[in-house]
Amino acid sequence: MNEKNFRGVDLNLLVMFVTVMRERSTTRAAERLFVSQPAVSHALRRLRAIFDDRLFVRVRQGMVPTPRAEALYCDLLPSLEAIERKLQERDHFEPGPSERVFRLGLPSALDICVMPLLLEALAKQAPRVSLVVRPVSLHTGPALLDSEEIELGVSVFPRIESWHRRRNLGPRNYGCVFNGRRLGIRPPITLKRYLGLPHLLTSFSGERSGVVDTALAKQGLSRRVLVAGDLAALPFYLSKCDAVATLPDYAARVVAARLALSYSKPPLALPDFSLSMIWHDRHDYDPGHRWFRDLVGEIVIAI
Known part of the structure; x- marks a missing residue:
């Protein structure tokens, strides 16, 4: 596509051309487009200059298209209809048939x-x-x-x-997951048992401290982090390991339910995220x- 070929061409001119082609009258075309009749006549003059053709000839019954106009109509109509569909797509999406x-x-x-x-x-x-x-x-x-x-x-x-x-x-908060049967702990877990166990820490960056360590430090307390890794593996570690993991609450509940582990609220206040x-x-x-x-x-x- 050469953009220079579109200089001076307004898409509305083509819409007016198609409407005149259908109505065979500048008056009826103006009514259909909600513009004045002189505006349609002016658009036709510009189109005649662009295409170097009379496009329409006045007769007793209205306006008759020239062969050039008929050929343009056949070529332009599918393109304008495609543009119309694209414009309508902005306001509509059908999920059922979509393959997106x-x-x-x-x-x-x-x-x-x-x-x-x-x-x-x-x-x-x-x-x-x-x-x-x-x-x-x-x-x-x-x-x-x-x-x-x-x-x-x-x-x-x-x-x-x-x-x-x-x-x-x-906002969300946290939950604790552990193997209650293996550890002999019934929820809720106490702070003493919580700190007495090694911890499995979820970490994006490999850091061995997190929000729990910050909250404990404010009370002069600390924990031992046994593993810092991705959450996907930690629940399986818990099935064979005497440890506890503190996870986002939604994940802790799902992990506990799916892997038959114990869930408890943390035994200390943790800030929402x-x-x-x-x-x-x-x-x-x-x-x-x-x-x-x-x-x-x-x-x-x-x-």
């Missing part, structure tokens, strides 16, 4: 909670939609949006760029993306 692929970023603590529910919802609402799921953290999420490796991320995102959009999904959903501004008005992020948001809020 959405790229979602989740930390493992959310992955195990959100994905089963999301897959269940997609099977009912959008059975042909597919997903690509990538691990994210507060450090990597914004960059993955910019590189288009994800188009929606859910985690803790304290800092985003000005071209990102964010929706708060509410805020989950949020982020996306790039270029997707803000995309109806399909809006549908997807609403669906994901509802699921995250509910867990």
